[in-house]
Amino acid sequence: MSLNTQLIRSLKAPPRPAWEEPPSKVGLTAKGGFLLLCCLGVLGPLWIVIVTSLSPKPVIDRVGGLVVIPQGITFINYTELLSGGQVSRAIMVSVGVTLFGTLFSMTVSVLAAYGLSRPGSLGHRFFLMTMMATMFFGAGLIPTYLLVQSLGLTDSYLSLVLPSAVSVFNILVLRAFFMGISPELTESARIDGASDLRILLTIIMPLSRAVLAVISLFYAVGYWSAWFNASIYLSDQEMMPLQNVLIQLVQRNTQAPTGLQQAVHTGQLSALGIQMAVMVLALIPVAVASPFVQRHFKKGMLTGAIKG
Amino acid sequence: MSLTAGSRPDGTRPPAAVEEPTAAVATAAAKDQVPRRTGKAGKKGKAGKVPWRVRLRRDRTLILMTLPVIALLLLFNYVPLLGNVVAFQEYDPYASSNGITAIFHSPWVGVEQFSRMFDDPLFWSATKNTIVLFVLQLVLFFPVPIVLALVINSVIRPRVRAVAQAIMYLPHFFSWVLVVTVFQQILGGAGIIAQTLEKHGWSGFDLMTDADLFKYLVIGQAVWKDAGWGIIVFLAALSAVSTDLYEAAAMDGAGRWRRMWHVTLPALRPVIALLLVLRVGDALSVGFEQFLLQRWAVGAGASEVLDTYVWNVGIQNGDFSYAAAVGLIKGVIGVCLVLGANKVAHLLGEQGVYKK
Numbered sequence: 001m002s003l004n005t006q007l008i009r010s011l012k013a014p015p016r017p018a019w020e021e022p023p024s025k026v027g028l029t030a031k032g033g034f035l036l037l038c039c040l041g042v043l044g045p046l047w048i049v050i051v052t053s054l055s056p057k058p059v060i061d062r063v064g065g066l067v068v069i070p071q072g073i074t075f076i077n078y079t080e081l082l083s084g085g086q087v088s089r090a091i092m093v094s095v096g097v098t099l100f101g102t103l104f105s106m107t108v109s110v111l112a113a114y115g116l117s118r119p120g121s122l123g124h125r126f127f128l129m130t131m132m133a134t135m136f137f138g139a140g141l142i143p144t145y146l147l148v149q150s151l152g153l154t155d156s157y158l159s160l161v162l163p164s165a166v167s168v169f170n171i172l173v174l175r176a177f178f179m180g181i182s183p184e185l186t187e188s189a190r191i192d193g194a195s196d197l198r199i200l201l202t203i204i205m206p207l208s209r210a211v212l213a214v215i216s217l218f219y220a221v222g223y224w225s226a227w228f229n230a231s232i233y234l235s236d237q238e239m240m241p242l243q244n245v246l247i248q249l250v251q252r253n254t255q256a257p258t259g260l261q262q263a264v265h266t267g268q269l270s271a272l273g274i275q276m277a278v279m280v281l282a283l284i285p286v287a288v289a290s291p292f293v294q295r296h297f298k299k300g301m302l303t304g305a306i307k308g
Numbered sequence: 309m310s311l312t313a314g315s316r317p318d319g320t321r322p323p324a325a326v327e328e329p330t331a332a333v334a335t336a337a338a339k340d341q342v343p344r345r346t347g348k349a350g351k352k353g354k355a356g357k358v359p360w361r362v363r364l365r366r367d368r369t370l371i372l373m374t375l376p377v378i379a380l381l382l383l384f385n386y387v388p389l390l391g392n393v394v395a396f397q398e399y400d401p402y403a404s405s406n407g408i409t410a411i412f413h414s415p416w417v418g419v420e421q422f423s424r425m426f427d428d429p430l431f432w433s434a435t436k437n438t439i440v441l442f443v444l445q446l447v448l449f450f451p452v453p454i455v456l457a458l459v460i461n462s463v464i465r466p467r468v469r470a471v472a473q474a475i476m477y478l479p480h481f482f483s484w485v486l487v488v489t490v491f492q493q494i495l496g497g498a499g500i501i502a503q504t505l506e507k508h509g510w511s512g513f514d515l516m517t518d519a520d521l522f523k524y525l526v527i528g529q530a531v532w533k534d535a536g537w538g539i540i541v542f543l544a545a546l547s548a549v550s551t552d553l554y555e556a557a558a559m560d561g562a563g564r565w566r567r568m569w570h571v572t573l574p575a576l577r578p579v580i581a582l583l584l585v586l587r588v589g590d591a592l593s594v595g596f597e598q599f600l601l602q603r604w605a606v607g608a609g610a611s612e613v614l615d616t617y618v619w620n621v622g623i624q625n626g627d628f629s630y631a632a633a634v635g636l637i638k639g640v641i642g643v644c645l646v647l648g649a650n651k652v653a654h655l656l657g658e659q660g661v662y663k664k
Binding site for chain 2: 019042118122127137144168246289
């Protein structure tokens with residue numbers, strides 16, 4: 001089906017079955033109003049944050065806080081933040097940790113999901129039990145902290161990746177999906193002499209693009225949003241990822257990132273505008289990425305939740 | 309030729325037999341324990357008779373692929389589990405050069421750390437906050453995704469559905485730092501509502517630092533962040549309901565609401581039961597980052613839950629043994645809750661997290 005006809009079909013309401021009574025005006029309005037309210041509740045605060053980050057200082061000062069109606073858009077907050085300094089460095093750190101972490105997590109998870117996708121292989125039950133048992137108990141913060149410390153991972157970016165690299169839930173989702181792929185496909189490849197690694201790379205993975213995208217997003221969002229491990233394992237302020245810088249700026253009322261404090265004091269920049277710009281920088285990647293993967297969410301969540 | 313079920317007089321195979329392989333694959337995929345009918349798995353039917361050496365050679369790639377994850381889990385989940393022995397010590401991190409070997413040089417004190425808890429008002433206050441918040445979450449948060457899913461499910465225009473879903477899923481992907489900051493900027497003392505009120509002569513509006521309202525505020529934050537995401541599981545269950553059921557109910561004269569009560573809600577029952585079991589099993593974890601982030605604004609009295617208490621005692625104050633003891637108690641009660649909730653679910657005829 002071409003994209004056009006698909007679009008037209010999706011805009012028109014499909015016909016109701018004959019047995020369903022036609023909707024009442026009141027019901028439709030109430031339902032529409034309710035949904036609209038929910039969507040506004042999500043988008044409203046985001047709108048305010050974005051508009052404030054784009055407003056020049058006089059406008060922010062006049063309104064006395066967050067700006068709702070845009071007047072005189074300026075990108076000065078962003079150009080200042082991205083032209084080096086604390087926030088630019090924090091963004092590099094966050095991007096680096098997210099990319100490397102997601103790649104690492106996906107590699108080990110996909111391998112394990114495939115390794116466990118054939119019931120009856122040697123150690124299958126034992127490995128599966130070892131994995132699933134961790135879903136029922138948490139190791140505890142204190143022992144984990146002591147372990148990471150004595151492994152010498154503190155003050156290293158590895159402490160942001162390794163302890164949280166594996167999500168058993170994600171592996172189970174991948175595994176359930178791999179197991180659903182028709183065995184005839186892999187079987188014929190095996191008869192032709194393909195190795196397991198080759199089957200995984202050339203047959204299983206291309207057929208699982210949707211679920212791979214979803215799980216990658218889950219891992220990436222996890223790394224991008226994490227701040228707690230950095231707060232206890234890293235002591236060097238220069239190494240802090242973006243979320244931690246945002247905490248310092250907003251929660252602790254430091255007002256402006258180092259390097260821009262001068263400009264804020266002399267009144268060139270608005271501290272609030274800067275804070276909001278940092279927030280926007282922190283939410284842009286997820287806000288852009290997640291809708292693309294959205295139509296696959298159900299697939300990812302379903303296979304995991306129901307078959308888990 | 310005798311006329312048995314599954315074969316026809318003319319010798320053709322019935323359609324059911326043609327579909328058989330697909331059906332077998334579907335069930336095999338649905339149930340973990342059913343062997344798949346692949347060549348390799350074919351040997352598996354008599355897996356017990358194949359010597360393990362042969363199986364090792366056959367499956368060595370699979371095992372090698374699984375090992376990295378197993379190694380990571382052993383190191384970061386199972387080893388720390390053993391590290392909980394510090395709860396029975398007076399752990400001194402400086403007893404040795406290394407944090408782990410220091411365990412062997414620290415004195416054992418038995419259950420002294422656990423008896424300390426009974427006389428610790430801060431521990432009981434954190435426990436109380438945790439339980440109150442769990443109950444509030446159950447009552448105020450849990451039903452929200454169900455209601456949202458029912459509304460979305462009744463929308464028949466696919467485009468409207470997709471857009472509404474996309475918007476409602478979005479906050480789930482924001483970090484707690486962002487969510488707390490957004491709330492602070494809207495509802496806090498320097499936030500937009502306070503500013504507007506101040507212009508009209510009301511000053512002192514600040515929901516973020518109000519200790520009494522704090523528990524409702526955190527529920528509000530959780531609803532904003534995750535209620536939309538919670539829809540997914542319910543929508544999936546709803547889409548599996550056969551339209552025949554609705555049609556039959558309508559034929560019997562059931563209206564919109566009666567169909568929802570007698571068809572839709574029963575279809576959601578297993579999912580609701582599963583999520584309830586999961587939630588109750590996780591009752592003592594009401595959210596960690598969310599509370600840690602707001603500790604500075606609202607104070608420890610209102611925001612301290614068991615998880616943040618462990619962090620405060622252990623990481624902040626360096627009393628590792630006592631913190632580990634609190635964490636261990638919380639973990640043990642947590643495992644009991646999971647098992648107990650499952651038991652109740654089984655007694656009520658639901659499936660729970662795992663089967664009997």
